[in-house]
Amino acid sequence: MTSLFFIVQRSLRQHLLSTVITVIAAGLASGLVMSVFNVSAQSRSAFTGGDIGYDGVLGAKGSPLQHVLNTVYHMESSPGNIPYAMYREMKETRGVKYAIPYAVGDNLYGYRIVGTTREIFDVFEYQAGKHFEFAEGGAFDEMSRSAVFGATVASKLGLRVGDTFSPYHGFNFNPSQLHEEVYTISGVLKPTNTPSDQVIWIPLEGIYRMEGHLLPDGTDGKDIGAVQIPEELKEVSAVMVKFHSPGVGMLLAPEINRGDEATFAWPISDVMLSFLGKLAWITDILRYVAYLVVVVAGFGLLASVYNTMNERRREFAVLRALGAAKRTVFSAIVLEAATIAFLGSLLGYALYAAVMVVSAAIIKHETGVVLETLTFHPALLWTPVGMVLVGAIAGVFPALKAYSTDVARTLA
Amino acid sequence: MALLELNGVRKGYPSPEGEAQTVLDVPSFSLEAGAELAIAGTSGCGKTTLLNIVAGLLSPDEGEVRFDGDVVSDFGEARRDAWRAKELGYVFQTFHLLGGYTALENVLLGMMFGPGADRGRAQALLERLGLGHRLSHRPSQLSIGQQQRVSLARALANQPRLVLADEPTGNLDPRFALEALEMLRSLCKDTGAALLCVSHDPRVLDAFEERVDFADVNVAMQREEERA
Numbered sequence: 001m002t003s004l005f006f007i008v009q010r011s012l013r014q015h016l017l018s019t020v021i022t023v024i025a026a027g028l029a030s031g032l033v034m035s036v037f038n039v040s041a042q043s044r045s046a047f048t049g050g051d052i053g054y055d056g057v058l059g060a061k062g063s064p065l066q067h068v069l070n071t072v073y074h075m076e077s078s079p080g081n082i083p084y085a086m087y088r089e090m091k092e093t094r095g096v097k098y099a100i101p102y103a104v105g106d107n108l109y110g111y112r113i114v115g116t117t118r119e120i121f122d123v124f125e126y127q128a129g130k131h132f133e134f135a136e137g138g139a140f141d142e143m144s145r146s147a148v149f150g151a152t153v154a155s156k157l158g159l160r161v162g163d164t165f166s167p168y169h170g171f172n173f174n175p176s177q178l179h180e181e182v183y184t185i186s187g188v189l190k191p192t193n194t195p196s197d198q199v200i201w202i203p204l205e206g207i208y209r210m211e212g213h214l215l216p217d218g219t220d221g222k223d224i225g226a227v228q229i230p231e232e233l234k235e236v237s238a239v240m241v242k243f244h245s246p247g248v249g250m251l252l253a254p255e256i257n258r259g260d261e262a263t264f265a266w267p268i269s270d271v272m273l274s275f276l277g278k279l280a281w282i283t284d285i286l287r288y289v290a291y292l293v294v295v296v297a298g299f300g301l302l303a304s305v306y307n308t309m310n311e312r313r314r315e316f317a318v319l320r321a322l323g324a325a326k327r328t329v330f331s332a333i334v335l336e337a338a339t340i341a342f343l344g345s346l347l348g349y350a351l352y353a354a355v356m357v358v359s360a361a362i363i364k365h366e367t368g369v370v371l372e373t374l375t376f377h378p379a380l381l382w383t384p385v386g387m388v389l390v391g392a393i394a395g396v397f398p399a400l401k402a403y404s405t406d407v408a409r410t411l412a
Numbered sequence: 413m414a415l416l417e418l419n420g421v422r423k424g425y426p427s428p429e430g431e432a433q434t435v436l437d438v439p440s441f442s443l444e445a446g447a448e449l450a451i452a453g454t455s456g457c458g459k460t461t462l463l464n465i466v467a468g469l470l471s472p473d474e475g476e477v478r479f480d481g482d483v484v485s486d487f488g489e490a491r492r493d494a495w496r497a498k499e500l501g502y503v504f505q506t507f508h509l510l511g512g513y514t515a516l517e518n519v520l521l522g523m524m525f526g527p528g529a530d531r532g533r534a535q536a537l538l539e540r541l542g543l544g545h546r547l548s549h550r551p552s553q554l555s556i557g558q559q560q561r562v563s564l565a566r567a568l569a570n571q572p573r574l575v576l577a578d579e580p581t582g583n584l585d586p587r588f589a590l591e592a593l594e595m596l597r598s599l600c601k602d603t604g605a606a607l608l609c610v611s612h613d614p615r616v617l618d619a620f621e622e623r624v625d626f627a628d629v630n631v632a633m634q635r636e637e638e639r640a
Contacts (some may be wrong), residue, residue, distance in 0.1 A: 002529070003521075003524035003525060006520075006521075006524060010512050010517065011512065013512065014511070014512030015512075314508065315512075317508075318508045319525075320493070321467065321502055322496075322497065322502075322525055322566075323494065323496045323497020323500075324493065324497075324524075324525045325489075325493045325494075326493075328525070407469045408460075408461075408464040408470045
């Protein structure tokens with residue numbers, strides 16, 4: 001065995017350039033496979049909302065997916081509003097643990113401003129069993145122009161408790177759409193590693209009383225002044241609902257969805273699963289590309305080892321003349337190819353880590369969803385093992401050539 | 413009992429016309445343990461074929477090769493490999509050192525398939541041959557004479573009982589040829605190894621007390637000469 005490692009190590013050293021190039025190719029293949037599997041698995045897990053703390057989203061008649069993207073991931077626009085009374089009705093429905101209104105329409109430098117109630121800080125679970133916690137300050141006062149910042153917004157904009165700002169109208173930042181109302185930051189939340197970190201929470205009343213936000217009767221909310229707006233004039237974009245038991249959702253969802261006024265996106269995980277299912281072909285293609293890269297790397301390895309065979313024919317003959325068994329020569333070639341693949345797999349881990357860090361940063365920036373780069377996935381185990389197997393198989397053909405070397409003729 | 417015996421050994425190759433052509437026909441040949449013998453013969457007369465058959469690198473078409481009483485020509489491949497690694501040293505005309513290995517590693521390689529690598533012994537051998545300062549040099553960094561000395565060390569590294577030398581000085585400058593030959597003979601003598609050397613160089617042949625003409629060993633040559 002010692003002689004095998006001795007021969008393999010010397011050969012890798014002697015053919016250093018081709019070894020390095022082949023190791024890089026194997027590393028790229030290995031890293032790509034691990035990344036594709038883990039990024040897709042984690043994205044699927046993160047976006048199917050397995051651990052989202054509430055069960056459904058009630059909104060205007062439209063796409064359930066749009067409601068989920070709007071309220072859970074704070075992406076997309078709201079398909080319309082529903083009457084405030086519908087929110088009240090949901091809140092008072094038996095079996096509903098909590099129902100929290102969600103009103104949108106403004107932003108601060110592109111970060112979404114959401115109007116809601118203080119319940120968002122008291123009872124809302126952004127993930128199962130997890131409530132928002134304050135890093136500094138506290139919840140907004142529902143009767144004043146105050147706001148709570150998500151951790152990412154506060155950090156990116158460099159704003160703290162006591163600082164003031166004026167919102168911009170719309171979902172996208174447009175400097176000409178500045179509202180004249182000035183809000184004061186009452187609190188900054190601790191990071192949650194969810195899309196909520198990119199949100200600014202203000203009192204629901206604040207959305208109504210923003211300049212230019214027209215109420216259903218055509219009056220500008222701003223003109224109502226400090227007086228509470230009558231409930232019949234209020235609307236909300238959506239309502240986030242948590243039930244005491246899933247059975248309540250099973251009864252409510254069909255009933256609401258049969259009507260013309262509202263859509264109840266429930267359960268959230270099914271809505272996202274259905275959406276991701278429609279995009280599964282992209283992941284499938286990426287996987288096939290990754291497999292193809294592995295095959296190409298395998299052939300590259302074969303070519304690399306095979307190309308050295310002619311110059312090494314004499315080496316094998318000398319080894320045989322020195323007493324090396326045929327199986328020793330055969331094993332040395334297979335071990336050499338497997339070693340290159342193994343070294344490639346080690347490099348693959350580094351590439352995988354780099355891809356995960358970059359992917360996680362992009363996904364977090366785009367959606368606020370955080371991927372755990374250190375999360376274990378079986379691909380982290382079977383990819384290197386598979387790569388070494390591919391390497392060993394690639395080594396068999398050149399090894400057979402070495403095995404059949406005619407010693408006497410080669411040394412003549 | 414002789415260390416090496418060949419009885420009725422024949423080896424042939426197909427001629428360019430496709431006819432079977434016997435190049436080696438050795439009715440009887442022997443070499444005692446610790447003895448040294450030079451075989452004289454011109455190039456292409458089958459000397460290397462004889463050595464390759466003795467080394468087990470070629471199988472005879474007929475006859476048997478005995479080593480210390482064992483019929484090595486009947487050994488299976490694995491057993492023959494193990495026997496060669498333990499009992500045999502082979503010095504090639506073109507040395508056949510491995511370019512990716514240092515001088516020391518080339519010698520270690522000669523030990524690995526036998527009793528095992530012994531770095532101290534390999535180093536001592538090279539130092540004895542005046543290469544103590546060239547241990548980590550690759551063959552391409554050594555002179556031809558130094559390469560030959562590395563190949564001698566490799567052949568003797570396992571303390572074999574039989575050393576085969578195929579034109580051991582054929583690639584050397586005449587000034588160094590006899591010096592290298594003396595080193596080989598001296599190493600064999602010190603380790604008790606028998607030395608079977610084939611050469612066409614009269615200076616090499618003259619250095620041996622015991623020497624035979626290859627035509628006296630190989631009757632196929634005699635027949636060929638009679639035919640001519």
